[in-house]
Amino acid sequence: MPETLKRSEVRERQPAGFEVLLSAIEAVYATGDFATGLRFVERIGAAAEAVNHHPDLTLTYPAVHVRLWSHDAGGVTERDLALATTISQIASELGIEATPDRLSRIEIGLDTHDRPAVAAFWAAVLGYEAIDDLDICDPQGRQVTFWLQQSEASEEPRQRFHVDVSVPPDQAEVRIAAALAAGGTLVSREHEPAFIVLADPEGNKVCVCTSVGRD
Known part of the structure; x- marks a missing residue:
């Protein structure tokens, strides 16, 4: 089984346009039209077949989203970085630019005192x-x-959800500023840059997260 790299190690070596989001590295390329995106995906597919390592790809009319991680290792490995570098080179050859400002990954966190039971329910439903x-x-x-x-x-069981939004480190303050301008409030910066806690106008919390400090 390949060795999983720490997030800090991946950030130091990830090719331009790719960012660590949770347990993967991701990139969004602005192709502008479907035909260009399809050519890009075909080139990525050929490169992936050549090394027998395959990314998750989403092709839409204006963009191609790439997500790389090693399923057998449960994280990013050397082969992900190698393929990401190849994909970045293919994009450059096709004149396609990465748009890291469009990257984000959303999670929902739920407080619970009985994780096995709650996990079984939510997995089933x-x-x-x-x-x-x-x-x-x-x-x-x-x-x-x-x-x-x-x-x-809790003596009075209550649903305690919160949303986590993971973004590239250089996009966190942009996202926070937009949320505050839209009526949100800052709850805590105690754990930044790993996460900053905000709340909407009614007090519902959200964490803006980055990969920094989360090895």
Whole structure:
């Protein structure tokens, strides 16, 4: 099994346009039209077949989204960085630019004192897979991930969800400023740059997260 790299190691070596988001590296390329995107995907497919390592690709009319991680290792490995470098080179040859400002990954966190029981329920109702009673993931990697945060039992059970939005480190302050301008409030910067806690006008919390300080 290949060795998983720390997020800090990946950030130091990731090619331009790619960013660490959770357990993967991702990039969004602005292709401008479907035909260019299709040519890009075909070139990526050929490169992936050549090394027998395959990214998750989403082709839309104006863009191609690339997500790379080693499923057998559960994170980013040397082969992901190698393929990301190849993909970056292909994009350059086709005149396609990466748009890291469009990158984000959303998770929903739920406080619970009984993670195995709660994980089993949410995995069943969503059609997801429970991983170590902590993360509940879409097996196709397309939908929002759930993660369970250990908490104390409550005398009055209540639903305690919060949203995590992971963005590239240089986009966090832009996202925070936009949220504050839209009526939000700053709750805490105690754990930045790993995450900053905001709240909407009614007090519902959200964490703006980055890969920095999360090895």
